Amino acid sequence: MTSTVGAAAVSMPSSEAEAVAAVTEQPYATVLAGGTLLVPQHTLGHVAVERAVWLGRAEMDGIAQSNGRVTVGAAAPLAACTRLVAPVGPCAANIGDNEVNAQATIGGNLCAPAPYGDVRGPLLALGAVLRWADPDGIHTGGVEDFVAAGGARPGRLLLDIAFAAPAAGSFVALQRHHTQALTAMTVSAVRGPGGDVAIAATGAAPDACRLTSAEAALAGGGSIADAAAAATADADPYDDALASASYRLRVLPVYVGRALEQLGG
């Protein structure tokens, strides 16, 4: 079904395959998921949309778990993702108030750059594998590959996100729950099945990043305090309306410490 009244036509595919075809055909379409960013941007004239594809009927909102692997459809609402394991579940729960949380999707959040996109942190720590379609075909890669490929843009559709259920996970956020719309910093930690620890942050650098120096300190037998101190080497702090660069640099080790304490031994 296509709604064609007025300027931008919006198609409403009823399967993933139809959605891929609708997004990648010329002129390339902009994806409309929950609309919590796209609709206000469109209303305020910050984006021009020639053609849009709404995912609400494309059956891309499933969450499945088998053989220790979790697969989440890009159109799964954040509210449904709150029941996923840490760090991604608590991260989803931390985003927006109840109404925004119910409407926004995990794919929309992943596609939204800083100061949004909190789920990029947990998904980096989990080593999640994304599947996306564009006019060149279907691609798989990590969050960093999706970002390096240019992230969301007309003609590109994020399909799903998969990760191995971790042995343990933890999540901390620099935000008083719900009191401020956006999150200044998050730290996610994951212990893999082999005991190795991966740590990622949002708000420590202009985009979500792994804290590899902190990971190396732990792997080398260092304490939580050692790993926390090492994390500043991975930061590329910046000023914005949420926090100053110097504040981010001071808070990062504290949050890395808390995330590792929460992860437990």
Place this chain on the structure above:
Amino acid sequence: MELNVNSVARTVQSPPLTSLLTVLREELDITSPKAGCESGGCGACTVLVDGQPRRSCLTAVCTLDGADVVTVEGLGTPEDLSRVQQAFIHHYAAQCGFCSDGMVVAATAYVNGGGTDDTDAIGEALAGHFCRCTGYVKILEAVAAAARGDECDVGSTASSANNTYVSIAGGES
């Protein structure tokens, strides 16, 4: 496309990506949802969509074909106000009134969903709603009264004996 707004079938002509807020206010002349921030941050535009509170400024109208939309105009009439509306009047829960339509709609969803008079739970349910006049204590009292099913006389105003100075976001203020 068709929308059922306050139990009346309406045909919408606006382009599909138009926000529900713009459709309600500018096409259908229903002005209780307020255009506060138009970007999801204040809650003043909240309406019920199929019984659930939704930010009308964040919702593309094309995603709602056939949906039931309820605004404050559909909750009660001046002669027969809803329980939440009566409680807001009795507890003096509006100052300038700009946030009130969104607050009343969200509180209605909370009460209809079986919400209790627990202050923290009400604060959580209304967390996305900002009152620029900062009249949160009265709002919490009104929603708690509606949740309890208190008799609220709209001809008189309650005293604030039960003031618990807890902000709507759940922290101390």
